[in-house]
Amino acid sequence: MEGYTAALTGMELGDGAPGMVPPPEKPSGGWAGKLCGVVMLVALCGTSAMLFHCHGLTQSHGIETNEHQQNLKQISTNMKAAIHLHGEFNPKVYNKSVLWRDGDGHSFFQGGLKLENNEIIIPQNGLYFVYSQVSFRVLCSSAAGHTNQPLSHTIMRWSDSYSDEKPLLSAVSTMCQSDASGLDRRYNAVYLGAIFSLEIEDRLWTDTNQPKNVDGGDGKTFFGVFAL
Known part of the structure; x- marks a missing residue:
């Protein structure tokens, strides 16, 4: 060009x-x-x-x-809060009721729920499913008068909303109902579970009337909460 x-x-x-x-x-x-x-x-x-x-x-x-x-x-951040505890009776550590552990067996905790002083601490307001099971191992003997023994298990709650402690869930079972001759080892379990509206800093714990008879085997006695 x-x-x-x-x-x-x-x-x-x-x-x-x-x-x-x-x-x-x-x-x-x-x-x-x-x-x-x-x-x-x-x-x-x-x-x-x-x-x-x-x-x-x-x-x-x-x-x-x-x-x-x-x-x-x-x-x-969005992970649901949850905690599952394994229970046993250990009078050397805690002789009032079942001793709960967050590091044994299938126990775990996440999302802010935690175990402090044998109590579960609620991290924030919301709906939670609360559950617990206690398995009992009782030696029944009619000669010793071990008949018709009541076994109770209760989940207690303390809240700032009423500044007091109140039962959240409770159940009673009986064992050694029959007049057995000699010794007879009986097993029974009490299970509790329901949905509750809980508040931040609420404390949950359990009260068992015969902790010395609690069976602390894997999967037999547990206590837990998870957010909905």
Whole structure:
């Protein structure tokens, strides 16, 4: 195109024979330089595009990582509060009732629910399912008068709303009902469970009338709460 433009310019100035277009000049070193410049420009554009693409991938990977971390944080934040405790009777540690543990067997806690001084502490207002089971192992003997023994298990609650303690759930069972001759080992379990509206800093604990007869085997005596 540059040679063609030069030819038109020559015609307009009247150089050379009338109606004749001067032959194009032989390409000089300037053409080679321009060609090299175009090649270098294309190479630079390609390199820039590659760098931009890599930078875009790096940014995209960073965004995905941040989103993954945010999702994990949201999951941990929205995790439902729950606690499940294993119980036993250990008079050397606690002789008033069942001793609850949060680090034995299948016991666990999460979401703010925790065990303090043998009591479950409620982390925030809401609906909770509260449950407990106590298994008893009683030696019955009619000669010793071990007949018709009552076994009671109660979940207690203390709340700021009424600044007092009250029974939340309670049940009574009987054992050694028959007049057995000699010794007879009997087993029984008392289970409690219901939904309650609880408040922050409420405290829940249990009261069992015959803790020395509690069976502390795996899965037999437990106490728990989980948020709904």
